[in-house]
Amino acid sequence: xxxxxxxxxxxxxxxxxxxxxxxxxxxxxxxxxxxxxxxxxxxxxxxxxxxxxxxxxxxxxxxxxxxxxxxxxxxxxxxxxxxxxxxxxxxxxxxxxxxxxxxxxxxxxxxxxxxxxxxx
Amino acid sequence: xxxxxxxxxxxxxxxxxxxxxxxxxxxxxxxxxxxxxxxxxxxxxxxxxxxxxxxxxxxxxxxxxxxxxxxxxxxxxxxxxxxxxxxxxxxxxxxxxxxxxxxxxxxxxxxx
Numbered sequence: 001x002x003x004x005x006x007x008x009x010x011x012x013x014x015x016x017x018x019x020x021x022x023x024x025x026x027x028x029x030x031x032x033x034x035x036x037x038x039x040x041x042x043x044x045x046x047x048x049x050x051x052x053x054x055x056x057x058x059x060x061x062x063x064x065x066x067x068x069x070x071x072x073x074x075x076x077x078x079x080x081x082x083x084x085x086x087x088x089x090x091x092x093x094x095x096x097x098x099x100x101x102x103x104x105x106x107x108x109x110x111x112x113x114x115x116x117x118x119x120x
Numbered sequence: 121x122x123x124x125x126x127x128x129x130x131x132x133x134x135x136x137x138x139x140x141x142x143x144x145x146x147x148x149x150x151x152x153x154x155x156x157x158x159x160x161x162x163x164x165x166x167x168x169x170x171x172x173x174x175x176x177x178x179x180x181x182x183x184x185x186x187x188x189x190x191x192x193x194x195x196x197x198x199x200x201x202x203x204x205x206x207x208x209x210x211x212x213x214x215x216x217x218x219x220x221x222x223x224x225x226x227x228x229x230x231x232x
Binding site: 004006032034041042043044045046049091093095097108109110111112113114116 | 126128156161162163164165166169208218219220221222223224225227
């Protein structure tokens with residue numbers, strides 16, 4: 001249980017174009033999803049918290065107009081990198097907050113496999 | 121000063137050795153502590169979590185929290201080559217899995 005998928009796993013795009021990354025919780029409902037960014041050999045940095053049916057909460061320094069987040073359902077959140085530039089190249093990871101699985105109450109974040117974005 | 125400090129390594133040990141991974145933190149409000157394992161180009165996988173000071177054991181893994189010293193550790197016994205990965209500590213102020221603050225991660229290699 002507690003599987004989170006991301007699509008695509010790897011994407012290359014040209015500078016100035018937009019890219020959409022999907023994050024899905026496959027076997028549980030997630031009212032909250034998180035988006036992280038990870039540069040090589042560095043830790044995960046939280047970009048934003050996405051709550052189903054409401055606007056995302058962005059961390060300080062993250063441009064909300066550049067990184068559009070939509071959490072339209074309990075199992076899907078999307079991150080759109082608009083007008084991408086080479087400095088946006090990074091590993092983007094989502095996680096989903098699980099309150100309960102198979103009747104067991106818990107409160108944990110489960111991470112997706114990540115999406116590698118390369119902007120040329 | 122970073123909120124969470126973790127030695128990035130790399131750390132290389134022989135198979136079967138006991139591994140000790142550590143993190144220190146500065147924010148005394150952190151209440152929720154986790155260890156994640158991340159293989160190359162993959163998302164982190166939750167290994168251990170704890171809410172309180174003391175030890176928690178799960179198989180070959182033991183998580184230790186010392187809130188008075190703001191210090192947490194992960195011990196791996198009988199280390200295996202498959203344990204080779206980057207290990208990240210993570211912490212949260214808010215109860216539950218919210219707004220995690222991660223350490224830099226320690227890259228660990230277990231040599232056969």
